[in-house]
Amino acid sequence: MNIPDIKFDEKGLAPAIVQDAISKEVLTLAYMNEESLRKSIETRETWFFSRSRQELWHKGETSGNTQKIVEMKYDCDKDAILVLVEPAGPACHTGSYTCFSESVIGDTKEVSGDRFAILNELEKVIAEREAEMPEGAYTTYLFDKGVDKILKKVGEEASEVIIAAKNRDHEELKWEAADLIYHLLVLLREQKLPLDEVLTVLEKRR
Numbered sequence: 119m120n121i122p123d124i125k126f127d128e129k130g131l132a133p134a135i136v137q138d139a140i141s142k143e144v145l146t147l148a149y150m151n152e153e154s155l156r157k158s159i160e161t162r163e164t165w166f167f168s169r170s171r172q173e174l175w176h177k178g179e180t181s182g183n184t185q186k187i188v189e190m191k192y193d194c195d196k197d198a199i200l201v202l203v204e205p206a207g208p209a210c211h212t213g214s215y216t217c218f219s220e221s222v223i224g225d226t227k228e229v230s231g232d233r234f235a236i237l238n239e240l241e242k243v244i245a246e247r248e249a250e251m252p253e254g255a256y257t258t259y260l261f262d263k264g265v266d267k268i269l270k271k272v273g274e275e276a277s278e279v280i281i282a283a284k285n286r287d288h289e290e291l292k293w294e295a296a297d298l299i300y301h302l303l304v305l306l307r308e309q310k311l312p313l314d315e316v317l318t319v320l321e322k323r324r
Contacts (some may be wrong), residue, residue, distance in 0.1 A: 183207030
């Protein structure tokens with residue numbers, strides 16, 4: 119990124135849209151000036167300019183919820199910045215995974231015409247669980263136990279799929295296949311591998 123190309127406004131600021139590099143969920147909207155942008159590039163973590171406090175702030179400096187920068191882009195008008203990150207915890211000061219949790223129009227839980235929309239929704243929920251780690255949630259339990267536990271569950275569910283298919287039990291197979299897909303998505307999140315990259319491999323194999 120060439121900083122001189124960025125068109126800061128009359129206050130020396132440019133909006134920075136922060137997006138989870140894995141789930142593609144928009145996490146927050148903040149502002150950067152030239153100094154915070156330089157610090158973000160140098161440290162590979164997000165730095166912003168607080169309009170209320172009129173000072174720089176390093177995301178996660180006090181909370182520990184830092185954001186590791188994977189990629190930064192700017193738009194065609196060169197006056198807005200897109201920051202793709204790997205978040206280490208919630209992005210919102212409320213403790214939520216994303217600052218954008220209230221709907222004005224539409225509901226992501228409504229039935230969609232996209233038959234694979236549930237995968238996007240599930241990937242988002244898994245990302246939320248990893249960031250917020252709510253007590254009592256099964257996904258929290260998996261992340262807390264770590265990769266060995268997740269791998270064990272993937273192996274167990276794959277075995278259950280094999281058994282259900284061998285028995286020609288469609289009812290059992292669909293439940294076990296759903297369990298396998300869920301645990302596989304948890305594994306991809308733990309490995310910081312976006313589902314999009316897996317889908318890209320499938321596209322290349324066509």
